[in-house]
Amino acid sequence: MTTTFDKFFTFLFYRKGLAIFLLLAPLLVWLGVVYLGSLFTLLIQSFFSIDSFSGVIKREFTLESYYDLFRQRTNWDIIIRTTTMAFTVTVVSAIIAFPIAYFMAMYAGPKLKPILYLGVMLPLWSSYLVKVYSWKLIMAKEGILTWCLQELGLMHLLDAILALPVIGGTSLSFSYIGMFLVFVYIWLPYMILPIQASLERIPKSLLEASSDLGGGPAQTFRKVVLPLAFPGVVAGSIFTFSLTLGDYIIPTIIGNSSYFIGMAVYTHQGTAGNIPLAAAFSVIPIIIMMVYLMIAKRLGAFDAL
């Protein structure tokens, strides 16, 4: 047995091309057939239509689903709402993440650095659902946040914020502000790590050179550090933007009942059974992400990943 086994391996050893092919084949078959195949099926199904009387899917090429999608104002609202949320979450995450990443890369000593790194890694990997749930606890009316604000005598501040039009609501866990807070919380580590990595890569000699040439700290930061760290920010933004765009759990658990793209996809395929419309809807985030990735590539984000 061993000999045929060995012979087979030796046989392969002298045929590099065949060996590489055999090693790659399982992965390519899997991702090519299962994954790309599914994506392709989805695309095809978006060109099918549903018979409004029988609810049966008609397998003929038509643009009906796309027509349906763009005809209704509510669908435009959903797309705009989701993209605005994704954009705001991305910008605010970047603003919060930058000083943390900066401290980690530039100031933390060799002892503190791994601790901080792990401190960002753990929340990033720990359970997504549990994290969302914990905010449900925190923001509940009788919960910890209300208690803290009451103790501090700041309840009127919360009431004032919740009274704001559009972003306000009956309570924090039923408003866009609450949802926004949870999104920022969940994706923040995805923003910190790429920025930290890009700051880490800036040669210290550049900072010295800048100061030798008469640049003050602010000037050095603006003209040297920021441009070099920017690809990292863009890299992080790919995660925060894409993840917000596709999420439907957070808008379901937190927030008022207004739809986001993910929820619309889920409802159309599930309760409504309208897979063509759901498929057409999910093509939207794919297109948005493709445009986003193209811009990100131009800005050099892929070198920072």
Place this chain on the structure above:
Amino acid sequence: MPSKLNFGTIGLKLATILGFLFIHIPIFIIIMYAFSTDEKTFQFPLPGFTLKWFGVAWERNDIWEAIILSTQVATISTVMAIVLGTLACLAVYRSKFFGREVISFLVILPIALPGIVTGISLRSAMSLFGIPFSTWTIVIAHATFCIVTVYNNVLARLRRSSHSMVEASMDLGANPWQTFRFVILPNIATALLAGGMLSFALSFDEVIVTTFTAGQQSTVPIWMLTEFIRPRQRPVTNVVAVFVILVTTLPILVAYYLTKEDEGGKK
């Protein structure tokens, strides 16, 4: 240095501390609530502490079923990811051929695209081909996005390990299989374990893709999601949340130490 920069450091420290509090406190709060005597609300301060809910959760069959299903799915998906990912790494790391970048891109795609896209794609394909929902449909979905963790970990390790050992082994008369078994495999073992751990945690926690590819049965995240929307016994959900924190956090810690040790050793 001028005092201005000092002020900057203090601001920076403060921002970092606040940021870390922000990302860590919610996790501690959830652990705290698992011990609350309060049954109906999320009242704070907690009215009292009890271990009762751990016992109640232990008795619940639906929780055990979810845990067993999740463990099965995560284990099979991880094994599949390890096999597919490692084979591909062995092909990719020493050779330059057309389409190498394509493979890295293909592996990342299932997690780079929004989860909802991956979910609905698999679902629409399954419904088009009439594949009935089962544990296997969940496994197919999970293995697809788990490959990336194994692939990245093993590829990074292979790139760092020197090829001269492989050459020495061949010079000393070992055949390719022996070289793989006694030289390459021990070298990548911890990276495999780390990648596998991350893949297990990823699968155990995944909810969006799972909702689309599961039928009637529920994994732990699906169970939790149902409880959030229609709560039956809130404290029991808190207990399961603590359990999930443990199951997902421990593999990450192990994976971190496995890959860190290696970096130290190589320098």
